[in-house]
Amino acid sequence: MSNVRPDKGYTRDSRYITTRITADGRDGFPVEPGRYRLVVSRACPWAHRATIVRRLLGLEKALPLAVAGPTHDKRSWTFDLDPDGRDPVLGIERLQEAYFARFPDYDRGITVPAIVEVPSGEVVTNDYAQMTLDLSLEWTAYHREGAPELYPAALRAEIDAVNEEIYTDVNNGVYRAGFAKSQEAYEEAYGALFDRLDRFSERLAGSRYLVGDTITEADIRLFTSLVRFDAVYHGHFKCNRQRLSDMPVLWAYARDLFQTPGFGDTVDFDHIKQHFYVVHSHINPSGIVPAGPDPSGWLEPHGREALGGRPFGDGTPPGPPSPDEAVPPLV
Template structure:
């Protein structure tokens, strides 16, 4: 699932016991980087998987790393490949990602999550450690990056990226879930307060700088963006994160639009899948399963004016080419507006 976890004193605690095997340039864990050997399995609905989709696209890894896309909803067992003909992934030849986890460990005891990297030679999951997956794509897969790929994890900025990202993960990325799945008023109030305290800090930080770290896009921006893209459509109402909308925050809203309008970010967003996932799967929060029609999305295409802060999206690099895997136009009508 996208949010496996438990309730501790009626507050949400995410299960972070991931498979930590890594795919590296030197193959230290037995899985060397190799073009065509692995398949990245994602769902466009999931913010953690969305990170990997963005990074793969920005780095131009489409030819080296194929991608399987699960549907927006899942049952108690796992995500399923219901978007593919016959409900079977055309490369892995399985109907659900759980099958690849069980190929790795027939008694696999933990959450069946996306993103997951699957070894095509065995059909088994190598890792589902979403944070390490993107960092390794950025650092271990460099020989397979496209010409002009941006450096999303510069060695000189690695410590700052992680120091900025840690509270973003704790209070924002995961904080919205702590609000949404709170089992008591006290747990909700605490999560809500911490979420907005940190969003206010980010508002202040981004009022004087275009990106979170350095003068071009880094891993830190990818990590924050996928939460911001889901904020007004889902987290504001469904997760009760409703002090105000993202679109009512000057710097954060401008920052989010700046990234959305950058090739590799907004063109990975499937608003239909996002809303279907949260409103249909979370029956404890939304027992009717009714998916809201709104909010209106046209405002994502409005000018952001962030260029005045300096910097450039790709540093010394170049934008990625057109996306290989297309989000259906009706699932993201903003893209047509941006195209003109």
């Protein structure tokens, strides 16, 4: 979902399907285990946050996962990782089939994450920002024992404010730099991105997490951009003032999260690189996917334990992912 403004700056099309799945079913879609399927790509940073939240909260059985391949064409994400190229539950080859089942004239982007109702085969929502909040607040009856509070009531105003900074300057900022069509638009996005990263470095120098002393929604939203930074954004999107690995505080913070159950065990660097370097042919017309960087540094000690903090608050870490959802280990 994107377009380029006349001044050659990038804006994201944010016209999402805002139907919500709630405990009381007020939009017609009540929380019900097994009724829905969460469709993601491991390449997509927006889908990645839903994958992490689902893992941390232990919703794997209540909300089964469908994983699309890392690349797509102009039509849609495809289920090319599955036998016969079809999702085994929904029976479709392309995610767009679920969108068109509900909206035959749908004219917006076919995006992930999306939640599809299994009985009807229709998309319910692709509103990724609200989706993860609802997993925290509306699906509580199916959270695992020891699930953390990722959006605690007392901190929501601060989390919301930090989330807005993350989205504007980092999550979307890297795209504004990478998709800019003028030097001026690129430099504006580049400057805002690194100014914000510098501010987060200052904030995190004395605090293990962004808000409070536990992992929250804000950390998840920042992590999905940081984990893609050196592999994609630094070169492909020309966000090259520094690599993440050259920013000591953010690099240690990102490694701390990566080594936390529910984070690194949802990262597939091969899928990430395939997506950005193949799909964005206007930026990388050769389609060559870089061999590096070496991902093994993500497993180096981070030393952030010295700052204290309780990753899961009063909760516990999630168990290991099921074999059918495991990502390739770092080598």
